[in-house]
Amino acid sequence: MAPPLAVDIDGTLSRPDRSIDPRIIDALGSWPAPVIIATGKALPFPVALAQYSGLEPMVVAENGGIAVAEDTLQVHGDRAAADAVAEAYQRQGHDLGFGKLDLANRWRETEIAVSRESPLEPLEAIAAEHGLEVVDSEYAYHVKSPDVSKGEAFEALAANLEFDPGTALAVGDSPNDVSLFEVAGTGVAVANATADAKDAADIVTSGSYADGFLEALNTVL
Structure with a gap:
């Protein structure tokens, strides 16, 4: 059984020029478990990505400051x-x-x-x-706000969606993904990740950017 998935956008689903690798659209849309897009971007960006991937919008935006799932909007920042x-x-x-x-x-x-x-x-x-x-x-x-993070917002969404965040797979590349790795059951840093993200992760992929993300999914499955 595939675990719930939490994934960053920039540097994780993108190519080096920050454009989205088109392969991830089908990968996200076909993942057989809840997919939460967790990003530092403003809310419209992950919502659009979810919808264009054929997913119900379940997102953490603004580094945990705001989150959406199942018609519920959670605001945590100031x-x-x-x-x-x-x-x-x-x-x-x-x-x-x-x-x-x-x-x-x-x-x-x-x-x-x-x-x-x-x-x-x-x-x-x-x-x-x-x-x-x-x-x-x-x-x-x-x-x-110092009490806001991707990890805390993800925990709140997981409670709303009624799954254990400790069973989830999280994939990211940046310091703001460390809190996500700490909450998820398995944290995966793509090869282009920062040193602190790699240190916090359970797995570091050999591939960078979207290649690393797809490698993480294939490894888990």
Whole structure:
């Protein structure tokens, strides 16, 4: 029997250029157990990926700040506090780094994302002053509540879906996936994962990006 699956998007289901590898659409849609897409992206992105893969949207977004499953929306983060950090950061002369339109933050509800090309040290200092933390997903800096994580949101969804998160398979590549590995029964880091993600995982694949994800599924099955 296949286990429930929790999987990251960027660096895990993607290719190096961040485009989605088309092979994962069928792999996700045919997985014979619940599939939860767990990402640092804003909610519309994993919801769209789930729907285009033929799945009911069961997602953890914004690093655990918001989650959806079976017509239930769970909100765990604090966008107002993150906005205050962003405003203070900009007053110091720094830029969030995503341009005037800022599609990275347009639909975020519980956190703020900052480009990794923007300075990290002042961002961390301001976040700490507001009781928040900064997590590096390797694709952006995320200003979020310290008590929010992918792992905690996944546990909450698992309770709602009535399965034991300790039976699940989790696949990821970044520091924000470590909490997911700690909750899941088996954590798999793809070969391009960061050192801390690999250290927290039970298995490290030989393949990178989507190749590693497909390798993980084949290994489990």
